[in-house]
Amino acid sequence: MSNDSRPVALVTGASYGLGAAIATKLAGDGFDVAVTELNPADLSDTLAAIEKAGGQGYRVALDLRSDESIAAAVAVVLEQLGRIDLLVNNAAMLLAKPALDVAADEFETVMRINVTGTYMITQAVARHLIGSGRPGQIINIASTFTTIGSVNVSPYGISKAAIGGLTRHLATEWAPHDIRVNAVAPGTSMTKLRAEIFENDRKRREAGLSKIPLGRFTEPEDIAGAVSYLASSAAAYVTGHVLAVDGGMTVT
Numbered sequence: 001m002s003n004d005s006r007p008v009a010l011v012t013g014a015s016y017g018l019g020a021a022i023a024t025k026l027a028g029d030g031f032d033v034a035v036t037e038l039n040p041a042d043l044s045d046t047l048a049a050i051e052k053a054g055g056q057g058y059r060v061a062l063d064l065r066s067d068e069s070i071a072a073a074v075a076v077v078l079e080q081l082g083r084i085d086l087l088v089n090n091a092a093m094l095l096a097k098p099a100l101d102v103a104a105d106e107f108e109t110v111m112r113i114n115v116t117g118t119y120m121i122t123q124a125v126a127r128h129l130i131g132s133g134r135p136g137q138i139i140n141i142a143s144t145f146t147t148i149g150s151v152n153v154s155p156y157g158i159s160k161a162a163i164g165g166l167t168r169h170l171a172t173e174w175a176p177h178d179i180r181v182n183a184v185a186p187g188t189s190m191t192k193l194r195a196e197i198f199e200n201d202r203k204r205r206e207a208g209l210s211k212i213p214l215g216r217f218t219e220p221e222d223i224a225g226a227v228s229y230l231a232s233s234a235a236a237y238v239t240g241h242v243l244a245v246d247g248g249m250t251v252t
């Protein structure tokens with residue numbers, strides 16, 4: 001059971017990268033943190049980082065393709081930690097291929113995970129908050145593709161555009177319940193996959209950097225810092241906002 005004096009955050013897709021950095025930062029900010037992954041065994045490093053930062057961590061299995069898994073994940077967090085004050089929707093699926101080659105089932109899988117799954121777990125957490133009469137927060141991890149287009153990532157980009165709409169609509173609907181809904185839109189991040197691609201294609205790496213006025217790729221800590229701000233009292237009057245953290249890429 002979580003310490004009643006500490007709020008509880010639920011961060012999806014937190015075994016590495018953005019999710020792990022966000023979970024660790026929130027632990028340092030005073031949250032106990034439940035983290036999810038398809039295979040909870042993959043969360044050991046994140047749990048260690050949460051505890052090192054001063055928080056209590058709890059691992060949860062979650063498959064956003066399954067309504068039953070979503071309901072079970074939220075229920076077990078409430079049972080074990082007693083409350084959820086903040087949901088960070090980080091888990092997502094990337095499909096990178098030309099639009100002409102995308103099959104219907106591939107498109108539907110991306111939408112099921114990135115849009116429907118995100119919507120349903122957000123709904124479950126909001127039901128808990130409204131039912132208990134307590135304020136809360138939802139922070140969605142969007143993308144620069146929420147507002148701009150690119151080649152060979154259309155299913156993912158379309159799903160992230162939907163996250164922008166989800167953020168604005170739910171912020172409006174749940175404001176009377178003192179539930180703030182915001183999003184953070186990362187720029188080009190040096191993920192494991194992108195690092196491998198750039199290692200073999202230096203010209204592509206330089207082309208990507210040339211689009212970023214600040215001259216570097218997005219780091220997980222950049223996104224964790226933005227989430228920390230939105231989750232803090234400093235952002236108490238911010239809702240329905242998609243915060244671009246992209247080094248200026250979307251303003252050029």
